[in-house]
Each structure stands twice: as C-alpha cells, then as structure tokens.
Amino acid sequence: MSPAPKVTAVLDVDALIDDPGTRVLVCCGSGGVGKTTTSAALAIRAAERGRRTVVLTIDPAKRLAQALGLQALSNEPGRVEAADGGALSATDGRGELHAMMLDMRRTFDEMVQSHSPPDRAEKIISNPFYQTISSSFSGTQEYMAMEKLGQLAATGEWDLIVVDTPPSRSALDFLDAPQRMSTFLDGRMIRLLSSPARAGGKGLRKLLGAGFSLFARGVGTILGGQLLADASAFVQAFDTMFGGFRERAEATYELLRSPGTAFVVVAAPEPDALREAAYFVDRLSAEGMPLSGLVLNRTHPVLAPLSATRARDAADGLRGAPLAAAVLRLHADRVDLADREERLLARFTSAHPAVAVTRVPVVSGDITDLDGLREIGARLAAASDVTGAEAVASEQSLRPAR
Ligand SMILES: Nc1ncnc2c1ncn2[C@@H]1O[C@H](COP(=O)(O)OP(=O)(O)OP(=O)(O)O)[C@@H](O)[C@H]1O
Numbered sequence: 524m525s526p527a528p529k530v531t532a533v534l535d536v537d538a539l540i541d542d543p544g545t546r547v548l549v550c551c552g553s554g555g556v557g558k559t560t561t562s563a564a565l566a567i568r569a570a571e572r573g574r575r576t577v578v579l580t581i582d583p584a585k586r587l588a589q590a591l592g593l594q595a596l597s598n599e600p601g602r603v604e605a606a607d608g609g610a611l612s613a614t615d616g617r618g619e620l621h622a623m624m625l626d627m628r629r630t631f632d633e634m635v636q637s638h639s640p641p642d643r644a645e646k647i648i649s650n651p652f653y654q655t656i657s658s659s660f661s662g663t664q665e666y667m668a669m670e671k672l673g674q675l676a677a678t679g680e681w682d683l684i685v686v687d688t689p690p691s692r693s694a695l696d697f698l699d700a701p702q703r704m705s706t707f708l709d710g711r712m713i714r715l716l717s718s719p720a721r722a723g724g725k726g727l728r729k730l731l732g733a734g735f736s737l738f739a740r741g742v743g744t745i746l747g748g749q750l751l752a753d754a755s756a757f758v759q760a761f762d763t764m765f766g767g768f769r770e771r772a773e774a775t776y777e778l779l780r781s782p783g784t785a786f787v788v789v790a791a792p793e794p795d796a797l798r799e800a801a802y803f804v805d806r807l808s809a810e811g812m813p814l815s816g817l818v819l820n821r822t823h824p825v826l827a828p829l830s831a832t833r834a835r836d837a838a839d840g841l842r843g844a845p846l847a848a849a850v851l852r853l854h855a856d857r858v859d860l861a862d863r864e865e866r867l868l869a870r871f872t873s874a875h876p877a878v879a880v881t882r883v884p885v886v887s888g889d890i891t892d893l894d895g896l897r898e899i900g901a902r903l904a905a906a907s908d909v910t911g912a913e914a915v916a917s918e919q920s921l922r923p924a925r
C-alpha cells in the first residue's frame with residue numbers, strides 16, 4: 524500500500540512574477556520537460572500583469588516561435604503582439620512582452636568583436652577552428668545563453684528577464700557550462716587535441732589496445748595538417764581576449780546568485796526527470812543560488828473522486844453496458860496514473876520538503892499560440908488559488924485505491 528500524498532508547499536507563481544524584486548527567472552530542467560513552454564507562459568503572464576518583460580527562448584518549436592513573432596533570427600528582443608496585431612493587454616499601461624530566440628553563433632561572434640580590435644576579431648571569426656567550436660562544442664549554447672542574459676540585464680531596460688535553458692540531458696549542464704567553456708578556451712583542451720598520443724595517455728591506449736598507434740597516426744593525419752594550424756592560430760588570437768571572456772562569465776554567474784534571480788525547476792512526473800530535478804535543487808543550494816520552486820509539468824489529475832478499485836468493481840458489474848464499463852476502466856487507469864505521479868512527487872518532496880511545488884496538467888494539443896501559453900500560465904498560477912475544500916477534495920481523489 525502506498526502512503527497518502529504529503530501536503531507540499533505551494534509555489535505562488537503570481538507572487539513571484541509580481542514581485543518587483545524578481546528581476547531574472549531561469550527555467551531549468553532536463554530535456555523535453557517543458558522549459559521553453561514554461562518560460563514563455565511565465566513571461567506572457569508577467570507582461571499581462573504589468574511588467575516590462577523579455578523572454579530569451581532557446582530553440583522554440585517552429586509554431587511557438589511564430590506565435591511569439593520570432594520567424595527572423597535577429598538575436599535581439601522584438602515586441603510580441605497579439606494575434607490581431609494589437610498589443611498584449613496589461614492591467615496597467617506598463618506591461619509589455621518582448622521575445623527573442625538565442626542565436627548562439629551570432630552571440631559568440633559579438634563577444635569576439637567586443638573583446639578584440641576589428642582586424643583580430645575578423646581573423647578569429649574566419650578561422651575554421653573557431654567556426655567549428657562556436658557552433659558545435661557542447662556547452663556553447665549554455666554559455667551563450669548566459670552571455671545573452673548578461674547583456675539583457677546590463678541594458679537595465681527590463682523589469683523581468685525570463686530565461687529558457689538549452690535542451691541538455693541534464694539541467695546541471697547550464698551551471699557547468701561557464702567552467703567547461705573556460706577550460707576549453709583556456710587552451711588546455713586545445714593542447715590535448717594537438718597532442719593526442721600524450722593526452723590520451725594510458726587510458727586511451729588501453730581502450731584502443733593494438734589499434735592505438737594506428738588511431739594516433741590517423742588522428743595525426745587528420746589533425747596534423749590544417750586543423751592544427753588553425754587551432755594554434757586560434758589559441759594565439761584568442762589568448763588576449765580570454766581574460767575578458769572569463770570576467771564576463773564570472774559576472775553573469777554572480778548575477779545568477781544575486782537575490783533578484785529566481786530559479787524555477789521544471790520536471791515531468793517521471794522518475795528520471797524528478798531525479799534530475801533533485802540533483803539540480805541540491806546543486807543550487809550548494810552554489811547559494813535562489814530556488815523558487817518546482818513546476819511539475821504534464822500531470823494527469825483525476826477529476827472525479829472515485830477510487831480505481833470502485834471503478835473497476837463497478838465496471839465488472841456492468842456486463843450489459845460495455846461502453847460505460849470501458850469508461851470506468853479508463854477512469855481506473857487514470858486514477859492509478861495520478862497516484863503513481865503523486866508518489867513520485869512525494870518521494871521528491873520528502874527529500875526536499877522546503878521546495879514549493881506547482882502542478883501543470885497535461886493539456887490537449889500542442890501549445891503553439893498565445894492563448895495556449897496563457898492557459899499554461901493560468902495553470903501555473905492556479906495552485907495558490909485552490910481553496911482548502913478543493914485541496915482536500917483533490918487530495919482524496921488522489922488517494923490510492925484500496
Ligand atoms: N502541460 C503541457 N501539456 C501538454 N503539452 C505540453 C505541456 N507542456 C509542454 N508541452 C509540450 O511538450 C513539448 C515539449 O515542451 P518544451 O519544448 O517546452 O520542452 P523543453 O523542456 O523546452 O524541451 P527541450 O529540452 O527540448 O528544450 C512541446 O510540444 C510542448 O508543446
């Protein structure tokens with residue numbers, strides 16, 4: 524028998540986005556859990572409640588991008604307008620929504636340009652080695668998202684900046700990126716690359732066994748020529764900029780630790796996503812970064828307070844009415860699913876009792892327009908509206924079958 528769901532602290536989303544002290548909201552979580560959707564929904568809600576808001580999205584689905592007016596990759600925020608071409612309705616005159624989609628390559632180029640004289644910047648940007656790492660090194664996207672956040676914050680134009688994070692497997696990648704990128708740009712990684720035999724050492728030799736020397740020769744042939752020359756030219760040209768890069772990364776990291784920043788962790792009600800969320804919560808507290816709460820996204824709440832057992836018993840008694848029996852069995856399955864999700868959440872909250880939670884049920888159809896985002900926003904904020912009676916009713920409906 525499973526334990527009844529514990530009462531969890533409720534994440535009051537409206538209080539969070541209305542608070543003038545909240546200046547940066549970062550939506551983190553593992554791949555595919557709903558970070559982009561949550562960021563856009565929080566941003567539109569904040570704008571419509573009167574804040575001048577910008578949302579930095581990363582790789583939004585095409586139709587969502589269109590709804591936010593993001594067809595063109597400008598790498599700068601553009602104002603979002605309602606479908607009829609009018610402005611979004613804000614309760615006072617001030618609320619505005621601006622949105623942008625991160626252009627990783629362009630952000631990197633701009634960084635190079637702002638840290639070096641024009642002729643040198645040109646040389647770096649046209650270097651094939653730079654072109655490869657600026658578009659494909661893992662971590663570049665995370666790093667550039669932070670850089671862009673730093674830029675947006677520096678303008679002082681925004682009441683609230685909502686930041687989506689890249690689709691990495693692990694939510695931690697976002698926090699690890701600056702360090703990884705620094706190590707890479709520091710030249711250490713490049714030195715490793717340029718002497719694979721030494722760098723690979725025993726581990727690599729062992730792994731590759733007899734094939735090792737063949738491998739090393741192969742790598743030597745591939746890397747030995749142009750790429751190595753490009754790499755070392757790149758390292759030389761980059762060397763002078765490196766200090767500036769590191770300072771910026773450190774400044775943005777400090778911004779993430781400042782009291783105006785709030786992290787929202789998004790997770791699906793699934794074991795892997797919740798495990799990742801738990802790692803992330805621990806990491807935030809280790810780094811002294813402020814966590815606002817957990818969004819449990821795509822839940823399957825039960826609407827009728829009928830237990831799975833009773834629904835199945837009733838279905839068994841309805842031999843003559845197959846349709847009604849099928850509906851009851853579907854309901855029973857749904858109760859089981861809701862129960863499983865609540866148990867997963869209970870496991871998370873018992874290890875992290877201080878983390879406030881809001882649940883967003885799965886909605887039908889894809890979320891591709893502003894109304895869809897508004898609906899998600901309303902669900903995000905709904906938890907703190909639930910009255911005591913409703914909370915009790917919904918908790919009873921989630922009680923496991925007996
Ligand atoms: N509550 C919900 N109900 C139904 N569908 C949802 C819900 N939340 C998100 N989705 C859908 O799930 C998909 C993934 O969402 P989204 O792109 O926001 O996730 P993500 O965490 O940003 O993914 P990635 O890690 O790839 O960036 C999208 O098609 C989105 O429309």
Ligand SMILES: [Mg+2]
Nearest residue numbers: 558559581690
């Ligand atoms: Mg996304």
